[in-house]
Amino acid sequence: MKILVCISKTPDTTTKIAFTEGNTKLDENGVQWIINPYDEWYSLVKAIELKEKDASVTIHLITVGGADTEPIIRKALALGGDEAIRVNNNSNDSFIVAQEIAAIAKEGSYDLILTGKETIDYNSASIGSMLCALLDQNFISAAVKLDLNGNTLQVVREIDGGEETGELNFPAIISCQKGMAEQRIPNMRGIMAARTKPLKVVEASVTNATTHIKNFELPPAKSGVKLIDPDNMDELVRLLKEEAKVI
Amino acid sequence: MVLIYIDQDEQEIKKASFEAISYGATIAKQLGTTAEALLLGTVKNNLADLGKWGANKVHHVNNIVLNSFDARVNATVVAETAKSLGATVLIFAHNLNGRAIAPAVAVKLGAGIVTGACALPKTDAGFVVTKTVFSGKAFASIEISTPIKVISINQNSFGTVISDAIATVHELAVAVPSSTLKITSVHKIQGEVPLTEASLVVSGGRGLKGPEHWGVLLDLAKALGASTACSRPVSDADWRPHHEHVGQTGIQIAPNLYIAIGISGAIQHLAGVNRSKTIVVINKDGEAPFFKAADYGVVGDAFEVVPALTAAILKSKSNA
Numbered sequence: 001m002k003i004l005v006c007i008s009k010t011p012d013t014t015t016k017i018a019f020t021e022g023n024t025k026l027d028e029n030g031v032q033w034i035i036n037p038y039d040e041w042y043s044l045v046k047a048i049e050l051k052e053k054d055a056s057v058t059i060h061l062i063t064v065g066g067a068d069t070e071p072i073i074r075k076a077l078a079l080g081g082d083e084a085i086r087v088n089n090n091s092n093d094s095f096i097v098a099q100e101i102a103a104i105a106k107e108g109s110y111d112l113i114l115t116g117k118e119t120i121d122y123n124s125a126s127i128g129s130m131l132c133a134l135l136d137q138n139f140i141s142a143a144v145k146l147d148l149n150g151n152t153l154q155v156v157r158e159i160d161g162g163e164e165t166g167e168l169n170f171p172a173i174i175s176c177q178k179g180m181a182e183q184r185i186p187n188m189r190g191i192m193a194a195r196t197k198p199l200k201v202v203e204a205s206v207t208n209a210t211t212h213i214k215n216f217e218l219p220p221a222k223s224g225v226k227l228i229d230p231d232n233m234d235e236l237v238r239l240l241k242e243e244a245k246v247i
Numbered sequence: 248m249v250l251i252y253i254d255q256d257e258q259e260i261k262k263a264s265f266e267a268i269s270y271g272a273t274i275a276k277q278l279g280t281t282a283e284a285l286l287l288g289t290v291k292n293n294l295a296d297l298g299k300w301g302a303n304k305v306h307h308v309n310n311i312v313l314n315s316f317d318a319r320v321n322a323t324v325v326a327e328t329a330k331s332l333g334a335t336v337l338i339f340a341h342n343l344n345g346r347a348i349a350p351a352v353a354v355k356l357g358a359g360i361v362t363g364a365c366a367l368p369k370t371d372a373g374f375v376v377t378k379t380v381f382s383g384k385a386f387a388s389i390e391i392s393t394p395i396k397v398i399s400i401n402q403n404s405f406g407t408v409i410s411d412a413i414a415t416v417h418e419l420a421v422a423v424p425s426s427t428l429k430i431t432s433v434h435k436i437q438g439e440v441p442l443t444e445a446s447l448v449v450s451g452g453r454g455l456k457g458p459e460h461w462g463v464l465l466d467l468a469k470a471l472g473a474s475t476a477c478s479r480p481v482s483d484a485d486w487r488p489h490h491e492h493v494g495q496t497g498i499q500i501a502p503n504l505y506i507a508i509g510i511s512g513a514i515q516h517l518a519g520v521n522r523s524k525t526i527v528v529i530n531k532d533g534e535a536p537f538f539k540a541a542d543y544g545v546v547g548d549a550f551e552v553v554p555a556l557t558a559a560i561l562k563s564k565s566n567a
Contacts, residue, residue, distance in 0.1 A: 017385050211392065233556040
């Protein structure tokens, strides 16, 4: 079985977000870059778990981005991918990114493509669904569990207020979230091995963007908290009713 | 024409879709065109009633196969229908099913898409949509430059606009591709409003010291009719189920009222809840960072403050 895991580079979850160049760019000063948590904790580790059960599984990683994404790819390889492909395209348009991934996916004829539920920077949650259309393959989004039974995949996905279990065959695209696997830390052997694992760079082939970011904005600051005497909860109820009008 | 996708679950129209209709209808007015809804499968709701939320027409693909959701099949049917009806703007709720198909539909239509929009598009010059980015820590204004535009709207960010209008219902015959996905079981959490749909949420953190102390929080939630949530350390420690975890890597919610009990307010937690309209923070540590993001704060012991708040709510309800 061949698995393609989509990897994206995002700012660390503790990053204080600020913008520069007239609010058109993220201020990257002091930003720690990480593998998008959904890509790392859930889709990559799930792929590794499948490989641990069946040694014939190969895991390829793909990222669409500039050379600055390579430390992230090496970390992903240290966790457990076999080889990686970087498509040298800096676009942040999901449509472009999905088309680049689809081109690689077609060439590699993968059985399973795993993505994170969304990236924690643009939160588009688009790549898996776009690949579904570009490759005309089954797509399960926001999956919390994946089991393999011969050639049949059993996948549990989140639905509003519950979970739904479905069965499908390869090839398939699954977007992964919490529940899918447990976070791991790369070990020294993995880090050493990652240095020599193949990382192939492919030139960008798609450039026609369908969207572009005009500017960013930070949410307006809260006007300040109104502190209520802990012995006067009637006052809090009154404020929630009459001032905030939420109950 | 603005086409709005109506999501259904177990033959009931999802709450998020009513908001999507009102959002789409407002855009249609802005553009001087009609708002038309598209429903796949069969539902118990009266479709003409969708006029209330602003749909002029409802297109109905009445095929029972479409009652179970298959992203590949649904996206194909929506894209084919949008093409044949000549839709120029497509609206989806940014709920679980909307997220699964809106980007696929955009690809099939060669359309630019903005997911997780939180305001009406600006259409006076170009077509610019504002969405939340960095998990709610910021907004981005994104221009869509293709002739067809696709938007998914964040739940609880626009609201509904209701009138007494009635929609006309049109039955559509559309070829439905065969599904190769077999749904084998559905498990619903009984008796609770899904967190993403809840307008009132009471949430607990490590400050409650252990799962055996959740009673005070549950009593408050019951008195308010609120759903319950928790912070990541709480779900990681299995004090509460994973589906209650709100935050950057959990569920992102935007209720009218979010009451945080014993949660310090780490930046990752705030990212999941900072779109709430009103935030109340109850914490015995007056220096907790969450107070900076709160509208109302109570510095005090949760085990005293929360029962007192519950009593005050019950008292106010019995006086009403």
